[in-house]
Amino acid sequence: MNSFQDQCVIVTGAATGIGEACAIQLAHKGATVVIMDFNRQGAEDVAKKIQAFGGKALVAVTDLNSWEATKSKIDEIADSETGIHALIHSAGGFPNYVNLLDCSIEAWDAVVNSNLRSMFYLLKAVAPHMMKNQYGRFVSVSSMAARSGTNPNPPHYTAAKGGMLALTRQAAKDLGPYGITVNAVAPANVTTPRTNAIRTAERVAHIQKTTPLGRLAEADEIAHAIVFLASLEASYITGITMDVNGGATMI
Numbered sequence: 001m002n003s004f005q006d007q008c009v010i011v012t013g014a015a016t017g018i019g020e021a022c023a024i025q026l027a028h029k030g031a032t033v034v035i036m037d038f039n040r041q042g043a044e045d046v047a048k049k050i051q052a053f054g055g056k057a058l059v060a061v062t063d064l065n066s067w068e069a070t071k072s073k074i075d076e077i078a079d080s081e082t083g084i085h086a087l088i089h090s091a092g093g094f095p096n097y098v099n100l101l102d103c104s105i106e107a108w109d110a111v112v113n114s115n116l117r118s119m120f121y122l123l124k125a126v127a128p129h130m131m132k133n134q135y136g137r138f139v140s141v142s143s144m145a146a147r148s149g150t151n152p153n154p155p156h157y158t159a160a161k162g163g164m165l166a167l168t169r170q171a172a173k174d175l176g177p178y179g180i181t182v183n184a185v186a187p188a189n190v191t192t193p194r195t196n197a198i199r200t201a202e203r204v205a206h207i208q209k210t211t212p213l214g215r216l217a218e219a220d221e222i223a224h225a226i227v228f229l230a231s232l233e234a235s236y237i238t239g240i241t242m243d244v245n246g247g248a249t250m251i
């Protein structure tokens with residue numbers, strides 16, 4: 001099931017965290033994985049991990065805040081012998097917790113751009129290639145922050161992740177007729193190096209208390225859902241948000 005043999009999947013933000021977990025799972029399933037990230041060292045380390053078990057990995061160092069850089073890299077991969085079958089957008093996140101009144105204009109722009117504007121760039125760049133092939137999978141990593149206001153989250157982040165869900169639905173409508181599915185996953189509280197560094201012990205205790213499964217998620221548990229939505233088998237699913245949050249929200 002979920003074979004990616006002869007498929008090329010781009011994973012943004014795959015130098016670490018959830019994106020890295022997706023890249024490793026996809027390579028185990030036979031995909032050629034393109035690690036698209038602006039962290040060259042991290043991307044090369046993940047590529048080496050994949051190559052060490054015989055998987056196929058390429059590195060595409062790209063700043064997703066730049067339309068020109070994003071488009072030229074996507075065009076280059078699409079025109080190469082691998083083509084592009086699926087794209088997973090995991091790059092994003094936020095650097096620290098901040099409340100509405102303390103959120104600077106610069107911080108707003110940085111977080112909205114790296115999460116949401118980058119998704120628009122990626123869709124705009126990859127869709128024409130997928131339309132030509134009459135096949136494509138696009139999966140974005142949003143967040144529970146877009147689904148529920150019960151946990152404290154920074155305003156730029158909740159707004160960007162909410163925008164990603166709306167754009168997912170819109171793109172699914174526009175691209176469905178071309179055999180392209182567009183979906184989102186909304187994880188909550190995953191143990192990744194970035195979030196471990198900014199989450200206080202108090203917040204971890206709150207998460208454990210308010211999550212029916214009583215714990216945080218491992219990156220692999222989120223990646224399983226993302227990889228499924230990127231697979232051939234998810235052929236009649238489009239425009240959805242899959243909540244992967246231990247039951248923390250039940251919509």
Ligand SMILES: NC(=O)c1ccc[n+]([C@@H]2O[C@H](COP(=O)([O-])OP(=O)(O)OC[C@H]3O[C@@H](n4cnc5c(N)ncnc54)[C@H](O)[C@@H]3O)[C@@H](O)[C@H]2O)c1
Pocket residue numbers: 012013014015016017018019036037038039042062063064065089090091092093094114115118141142143144186187188189190191192193194195
């Ligand atoms: N970890 C969590 O608890 C959690 C929960 C919900 C949603 N998410 C979302 O999941 C995704 C991955 O989270 P994570 O914790 O694994 O993040 P992370 O910070 O560990 O990884 C993000 C990656 O994106 C890359 N990146 C950021 N901006 C970029 C840009 N402009 N161009 C190219 N690369 C860029 C970084 O170099 C990094 O490798 C993010 O979108 C995040 O918002 C995470």
